Amino acid sequence: MQLLVYGIINSITLSLISLGFALVYSISRVPNFAHGALYILSGYLVWIFLNKFAGFPYPLAIIAAIGLTAVVGALIYRFILIRIRGMEISEIIATYAIGLAILEGLRWGGLRGGTFTLPTFVGGSINFLDVSVDYQRLIIVGVGILTFILLYIFTRFTKIGLALRGIAQDERAAMMLGINSDMTAIVSLAIGSALAGFAAVLLLPLGNIVVEAGYNVLIFAIAVCVIGGLGSWGGTIIASFIIGFAQLLTEAFISTHYQMVVALLAIIITLLVKPSGIFGKQKELEERV
Amino acid sequence: MEQMRKERIDRGLKVRTEGLYAISSYREILYLMGPRLLLIVGVLALPFIFELAPYWKRVINIMFVYALLALSFDFLANYVGLVCLGGAFLTGVGGYFSAIYNVYLGFPFYLAIPCATISGAVLCTLCLLPCLPLRGVYFAIVTLMYPLLFTRIIEALDIFGGTNGITGVDGFPNQYVEHYIIILVVIGFLFGMRRFVNQDIGLVLRGVKDNDQSVKASGIDITRMKVLAVFVASLIGCFGGAYMAHLYMWAGISLFALDFSIIPIASVVIGGGGTLVGAVIGSFILVPLSEILRAFGTFRIVIYCVILTGFIVFKSEGLMIYMQRKYHQFERWVKV
Numbered sequence: 001m002q003l004l005v006y007g008i009i010n011s012i013t014l015s016l017i018s019l020g021f022a023l024v025y026s027i028s029r030v031p032n033f034a035h036g037a038l039y040i041l042s043g044y045l046v047w048i049f050l051n052k053f054a055g056f057p058y059p060l061a062i063i064a065a066i067g068l069t070a071v072v073g074a075l076i077y078r079f080i081l082i083r084i085r086g087m088e089i090s091e092i093i094a095t096y097a098i099g100l101a102i103l104e105g106l107r108w109g110g111l112r113g114g115t116f117t118l119p120t121f122v123g124g125s126i127n128f129l130d131v132s133v134d135y136q137r138l139i140i141v142g143v144g145i146l147t148f149i150l151l152y153i154f155t156r157f158t159k160i161g162l163a164l165r166g167i168a169q170d171e172r173a174a175m176m177l178g179i180n181s182d183m184t185a186i187v188s189l190a191i192g193s194a195l196a197g198f199a200a201v202l203l204l205p206l207g208n209i210v211v212e213a214g215y216n217v218l219i220f221a222i223a224v225c226v227i228g229g230l231g232s233w234g235g236t237i238i239a240s241f242i243i244g245f246a247q248l249l250t251e252a253f254i255s256t257h258y259q260m261v262v263a264l265l266a267i268i269i270t271l272l273v274k275p276s277g278i279f280g281k282q283k284e285l286e287e288r289v
Numbered sequence: 290m291e292q293m294r295k296e297r298i299d300r301g302l303k304v305r306t307e308g309l310y311a312i313s314s315y316r317e318i319l320y321l322m323g324p325r326l327l328l329i330v331g332v333l334a335l336p337f338i339f340e341l342a343p344y345w346k347r348v349i350n351i352m353f354v355y356a357l358l359a360l361s362f363d364f365l366a367n368y369v370g371l372v373c374l375g376g377a378f379l380t381g382v383g384g385y386f387s388a389i390y391n392v393y394l395g396f397p398f399y400l401a402i403p404c405a406t407i408s409g410a411v412l413c414t415l416c417l418l419p420c421l422p423l424r425g426v427y428f429a430i431v432t433l434m435y436p437l438l439f440t441r442i443i444e445a446l447d448i449f450g451g452t453n454g455i456t457g458v459d460g461f462p463n464q465y466v467e468h469y470i471i472i473l474v475v476i477g478f479l480f481g482m483r484r485f486v487n488q489d490i491g492l493v494l495r496g497v498k499d500n501d502q503s504v505k506a507s508g509i510d511i512t513r514m515k516v517l518a519v520f521v522a523s524l525i526g527c528f529g530g531a532y533m534a535h536l537y538m539w540a541g542i543s544l545f546a547l548d549f550s551i552i553p554i555a556s557v558v559i560g561g562g563g564t565l566v567g568a569v570i571g572s573f574i575l576v577p578l579s580e581i582l583r584a585f586g587t588f589r590i591v592i593y594c595v596i597l598t599g600f601i602v603f604k605s606e607g608l609m610i611y612m613q614r615k616y617h618q619f620e621r622w623v624k625v
Contacts, residue, residue: 094598097551097598219434267431267434
């Protein structure tokens with residue numbers, strides 16, 4: 001029972017982490033290797049607001065941090081990625097370099113050790129199906145599911161959301177209908193970064209803010225996205241359930257150290273068997289040469 | 290208003306030296322040989338120039354290791370189209386293999402390094418095999434993960450000395466062997482790779498990068514080509530790692546450090562992608578810079594990343610291509 005409950009929580013955590021990466025990749029075709037860095041950046045911003053400015057209310061700090069992260073994402077596109085759009089090698093190197101710069105810059109700026117923690121939203125825990133679950137984790141599950149629903153509504157029923165999907169499906173046709181490709185890419189990076197920041201705000205109260213978490217987040221986000229099929233949102237959620245439960249099972253029966261091995265094995269098996277992922281929207285012929 | 294534009298014209302000397310007239314006079318011969326000889330002689334003389342600065346002589350060795358890694362990255366990225374974000378994977382595997390051969394099996398260093406290079410390259414190629422039939426970002430993703438993964442495995446299983454690493458690896462008999470092994474290997478690989486990419490197989494590899502469908506239509510197996518390219522690149526990287534294990538007389542988790550992934554990328558971007566020489570020159574600039582900035586700790590990585598992004602965005606051709614242009618062509622303003 002414990003396995004089931006925590007499996008679900010773990011899976012929702014993973015999908016929250018990877019949703020931003022999946023969204024950016026599906027819309028603008030930019031593999032955002034700075035994703036993990038934006039995650040940590042957002043957590044650190046909240047910490048700064050709370051600890052350096054006395055009397056800053058927690059909700060406001062969260063909103064400000066997520067907003068700032070979104071702005072950073074948009075700026076990354078507007079000033080750097082826009083110039084190298086379509087040059088795959090440069091895109092990968094540039095986003096990777098930006099991510100490293102943010103992470104190692106934070107480490108240099110003093111983000112070391114276990115002193116950086118965020119308070120949980122609500123303390124305490126309840127017994128749920130004989131399993132003790134703290135409220136923070138319940139909030140994660142609730143908010144996570146709410147986020148999926150909101151994103152679904154946003155992409156199906158709002159004008160910007162439809163534009164994003166249009167660009168994702170067929171860039172040239174969408175441009176002919178007057179959708180600005182660069183503008184949507186900026187929006188997608190802003191939303192993707194905001195989602196990373198959102199995940200950070202929800203998840204970081206459970207642990208410390210450490211730079212290493214940035215690399216882990218990036219790797220798990222990528223693993224989930226590859227298994228679900230790069231560019232497919234439904235696949236991302238399914239894949240995060242697969243990886244989430246697989247991780248918990250390895251943790252329960254083997255050892256915590258193997259979590260990353262599981263992720264990588266899953267990627268390799270996916271690449272060998274079905275490279276476009278579980279729900280890959282891309283045609284397999286295009287991916288496979 | 291009169292409008293002017295800049296015109297670039299090949300120097301007469303360059304045009305002549307491309308054909309039969311290359312050996313018509315010493316001037317032509319010098320024009321062709323000059324830059325190459327300058328590089329070779331300069332590189333060979335480096336240990337003597339820094340004779341009185343033992344610390345910097347250590348740095349020279351590291352610099353050449355990074356030059357090797359940059360060479361391997363440049364070859365993979367600009368001739369095959371595979372972006373390897375995990376140069377550290379190659380050095381780590383090479384270094385551990387060499388240490389294992391040396392310490393556990395008792396091979397002397399002149400046997401351990403070549404064996405480690407080859408078996409390391411085989412292992413790296415096997416590890417990367419699943420993503421080679423695919424196009425797109427998969428190669429970058431998988432190479433990003435491997436160094437972290439291997440670190441975790443070594444920590445978790447506590448094999449090969451665990452977090453302490455393998456100690457007691459043989460060093461080199463004397464300083465000159467230490468310097469000249471790596472210098473000669475860098476020169477060898479540099480000119481060897483230049484040959485390699487200009488032969489038919491290099492053309493096919495560039496075809497794989499630019500238009501894989503047409504290569505496939507010519508009846509050439511793309512995956513086999515990519516496997517070959519990754520194997521060659523891994524050979525270069527694993528040699529660097531194996532050499533480093535003997536240089537430090539130790540192989541540990543820090544062989545998988547981030548530095549080995551990011552500095553070669555930065556060197557290639559600064560030096561000019563696709564020139565191979567540029568990769569080497571880029572690391573000659575970056576590694577001493579990184580030694581000067583040693584006091585800043587991890588802030589160095591931030592500096593590389595900023596330089597890297599700046600070059601990608603504003604000066605994507607890199608230094609070497611710029612210098613080649615100045616060497617081969619002259620510019621003048623003409624009326625439109």
